[in-house]
Amino acid sequence: MMRELGAASDDLAPGAELMEGASTVLGLPSDRRRQALAGMGRPLVLELFAAMARLRAFDERAVILQRQGVIGTYPTYFGEEAVQAGSVLALEDRDWLFPTYRQNSVVVLRGCPPEVPLLLWRGNPAGWHDVQALHTAPVCVPVATNYPHAVGAAWGSRLLGEASVALAYGGDGSTSEGDFHEACNLAAVARAPVIFLVTNNQWAISTPLRLQTRVERIADKASAYGMPGVRVDGFDVFACHLAISEAAARARSGDGPTLVEAVGYRLGPHGTADEPSLYRDPESARRWDVWEPIGRAGKALVDAGLASADELAKLGADAAAEMREAGDRLQDFPVPSLEEVAARVYRDTPWTLGAEGLREPTFGEEG
Amino acid sequence: MSTQVTMVEAVGRALGQVLEEDPRAILLGEDIGVNGGVFRATAGLQERFGPDRVVDTPLSEAGFVGAAIGMCLVGLHPIVEIQFDAFVYPAFEQLASHAGRFRWRTNGAYGLPLVIRIPYGGGTKAPELHSDSPETLFSHTPGLRVVAPSDPLSAGEMLVAAAACGDPVIYMEPKRLYRRSRAEVPDRFQALSLDRAQVVRPGADVAILAHGAMVEVAMGAAEQLAAQGASARVVDLRCLYPLDRDTLLRTATEVGRVVVVHEAPRHSGLAAEVAAILQEEVADHLLAPVLRVTGMDMPFPLFQLEDQALPSAARVVSAARATLEY
Structure with a gap:
């Protein structure tokens, strides 16, 4: 059965109450929406759409490759393309990104070949991207521990007199962790030019938001740290781009951190090993499909006369081809030996990781 | 020229030397600024180098150890003071899940020039959790180096070496010896090897x-x-x-x-x-x-x-x- 994705923007009844106070472009009345999109300009809105299409194609290809056994367990982000594309494109190349596993392919939007993040999920060390060339930290697996890193990078760049900004991604569940609190507090005290971008998709694997926190809006947590907290429609790439642009401008002008809550819903499973029907009703989850961000953005662009349906379809097809080809190349990458990898742990490899340390000794032979 | 100093004074002199010689070095910790640290290891350093290089942090070990990791990414060389041994436990995840893994996560390309100083050990009639010796937690954690000096000269020489190491170093300071004796140290410490007994x-x-x-x-x-x-x-x-x-x-x-x-x-x-x-x-x-x-x-x-x-x-x-x- 086909899922009906990305409804026209005036048919978003399910979940609309959760969007209260969230900034939006696609949720504006149609004349104002057309005006806002025209104001952003055709090059930018098409670039945002193309970025979402590439992220979607990567995600869909990764799920296929997982089903084929080419890669291992994979954390899909189906439905979160707007938050990711909107935020990456709102920043400059010198700005630092601190992704989690859920944003595992944002490096692709910074010019990294897509096979690199795919190789990470294939378990090949060639999947570690070039952190300094891409100004993007390695994908962070432990929840919330990337927030303090972003604070340090932002704070450090301010101390060095550089105007670069750092952005850390996380989810609703991450705001229950101690590192979220410590990072927010430290960022505010240090006036670090950092953006905490929390995608509130209502679920942390099987744990719903009401079991995660007693605040109704994650953005409200910002007030405890003395920094602004804003909400944005996380299914609206244009609104996400504007919200992150504003937070980045604040940061760059010396006004410190911002907590941005991207309100959404996890349209897919937590990952390829997850079965959501065990803990949430598939039918009520399906009602959220109308918010799906790519179909929704596409309809608005066509409606505003900024793109044709054919041209948007071609962007999707091009992205799908790019990711299929990347997937086809994965088996060409050699796996380094364990000895080679052991020599990448320290600058000066200690004896424990050399010939004397890696293998059990043998007896009774010379040499 | 040489001077007679205690171990804690040697630590302070080595920190001053690193701050002077390396414009990217920065000290982070609780009460290390005006107060000079609870053991006075950083006494006078904020006055000399300013509050942007000798930084008083909130009570937030996971936060500021994590922030130090982020500072390394933008080219700073942080030296973090953990106030007492057991206070490092909240930061353990940052050290085990990130600091020790960072170079490995970049296929050897980029290390973290990070030093974590930990006054440790018993014998000072201190309250609970001010006398632990957690060095084995770190020597069992891949990607870290762990060192412990035993006198003023080795304290200075190993700290200078740790700051130049290019990988995270857990620098364990036996606080019971901080003021036990004085020893002659040179005006400038030479970096001592970090793999020699x-x-x-x-x-x-x-x-x-x-x-x-x-x-x-x-x-x-x-x-x-x-x-x-x-x-x-x-x-x-x-x-x-x-x-x-x-x-x-x-x-x-x-x-x-x-x-x-x-x-x-x-x-x-x-x-x-x-x-x-x-x-x-x-x-x-x-x-x-x-x-x-x-x-x-x-x-x-x-x-x-x-x-x-x-x-x-x-x-x-x-x-x-x-x-x-x-």
């Missing part, structure tokens, strides 16, 4: 291996053994990860009897690792089992009991005698 007393009958504050205990035991006619070699391990394999094997081969001393709990402690290396590699040269004199497998006791818990010269002598009489 040091023979601090020659001897041929039994070898006593120790680090940090236990070196002093080992030296006391060697004096007593000398009075009894036994010659004890004392080796200051200094580098706890990686251990100095060559010195360990040479010592065991030449002396044949080995006692390892540490104040950390016994089980899975460094002494167990030393004993394992020796029996794997030079079993034929051992004239007696390798013996351990260590702290107990219990929370470090409240201080009225700490002298009983800490390895003493008498216990070390007794263990050494046992190997001599084996």
